[in-house]
Amino acid sequence: xxxxxxxxxxxxxxxxxxxxxxxxxxxxxxxxxxxxxxxxxxxxxxxxxxxxxxxxxxxxxxxxxxxxxxxxxxxxxxxxxxxxxxxxxxxxxxxxxxxxxxxxxxxx
Amino acid sequence: xxxxxxxxxxxxxxxxxxxxxxxxxxxxxxxxxxxxxxxxxxxxxxxxxxxxxxxxxxxxxxxxxxxxxxxxxxxxxxxxxxxxxxxxxxxxxxxxxxxxxxxxxxxxxxxxxxx
Numbered sequence: 604x605x606x607x608x609x610x611x612x613x614x615x616x617x618x619x620x621x622x623x624x625x626x627x628x629x630x631x632x633x634x635x636x637x638x639x640x641x642x643x644x645x646x647x648x649x650x651x652x653x654x655x656x657x658x659x660x661x662x663x664x665x666x667x668x669x670x671x672x673x674x675x676x677x678x679x680x681x682x683x684x685x686x687x688x689x690x691x692x693x694x695x696x697x698x699x700x701x702x703x704x705x706x707x708x709x710x711x
Numbered sequence: 712x713x714x715x716x717x718x719x720x721x722x723x724x725x726x727x728x729x730x731x732x733x734x735x736x737x738x739x740x741x742x743x744x745x746x747x748x749x750x751x752x753x754x755x756x757x758x759x760x761x762x763x764x765x766x767x768x769x770x771x772x773x774x775x776x777x778x779x780x781x782x783x784x785x786x787x788x789x790x791x792x793x794x795x796x797x798x799x800x801x802x803x804x805x806x807x808x809x810x811x812x813x814x815x816x817x818x819x820x821x822x823x824x825x826x
Contacts, residue, residue, distance in 0.1 A: 646817045646820075647802065649814050698759050701755075
C-alpha cells in the first residue's frame with residue numbers, strides 16, 4: 604500500500620538552528636513527492652515538489668530512493684517558519700496521499 | 712483570480728442531523744478533492760472527481776458520506792445522520808490537468824462541530 608509517514612507530530616527548534624522534518628514513503632513505482640505547508644489562519648499550500656529540485660523560503664528536500672525518504676531541511680530556522688507541514692505522495696494521475704503532518708514551532 | 716471557496720466556514724449541528732458542505736473550485740480546474748483534517752489524524756482523503764469520470768470514493772469513511780459535483784464545477788459533500796466523530800475541518804481542493812505537477816489548490820475549509 605502507498606503510504607506516507609511523518610514520524611514527528613511536533614518539532615520545536617530555536618531560531619537560527621537547523622531544522623529537518625522527516626518524511627518516509629512506501630511506493631512501488633517512481634514516486635513524485637511534495638511538501639505542503641499551512642501557516643496559522645492560512646490555507647494549505649504547496650511549498651515545494653521534488654521534481655523541480657527547487658529551494659523555497661530556504662527549504663530544500665531531496666528524494667532518497669534508497670532510504671525511501673523525502674526529508675525537508677532548512678539550515679537556519681526563522682520564526683515565520685512555524686507552521687504545519689505535510690508530506691504528500693502522488694498516487695495515480697492526480698490524487699495525493701498525505702502524511703499525518705508535523706507541527707513545527709520556532710522558538711525565539 | 713479567485714481561489715477555491717467553501718461554505719459555510721463554520722457549521723455546528725446536532726448529532727443525527729444531515730449537513731451539506733459546498734465547494735467552488737477554481738474556474739477551469741477539472742479535478743476536485745475533498746479531505747478531512749482532524750487532530751491526530753492528519754489529512755484524510757475522502758473523494759476525488761476528475762472531469763466526467765466516475766469519482767474515486769475510496770476514502771469515504773461510511774455510507775453516511777456522499778458527494779456530488781454538478782456541471783463539472785461546484786461540489787457538495789453531504790454527511791447524513793452526523794456523529795460526534797465527524798467533527799473536523801473539511802477541506803476542498805482543485806487542480807488542473809495542465810502542466811506536469813498537478814498542484815492542488817486548497818480552500819479555507821469548513822469547520823464542522825457535531826454536538
